[in-house]
Amino acid sequence: MHLARDGLGRALAIVLSRGNVNDFIRFTQVMAALRVERSGPGRHRVRPDHVTTGKGYSSKAIRADLRRRGIGHTIPERADQ
Incomplete structure (x- = not known):
């Protein structure tokens, strides 16, 4: 399950895979x-104003997409990056 939620924990978007x-x-x-x-x-x-994700979403492409759209982000980097 991939979930976007706000700062209060309310679900904004869910994608199942x-x-x-x-x-x-x-x-x-x-x-x-x-x-x-x-x-x-x-x-x-x-x-959104800002996106915070886990290491599973750590990629140059995601960071570039967020920067292009003007969205701040906090994404921890994997050791192999």
Whole structure:
């Protein structure tokens, strides 16, 4: 299960997959499914201010994608990077 949640632990987007699927593929799907409701009028937000992930999502491609979109991130690096 790949889950995006807010700072209070509320689920914002969930993508289910088998265990042997590349995390980068699922990361892009979770980010595409992300919708943050606004308290007032207007469309849902689709770009978070910051993303924090585990080592499974540590890749140059994910970091580059987040930088390109202007999203801050905290992603620990694997020892083999």
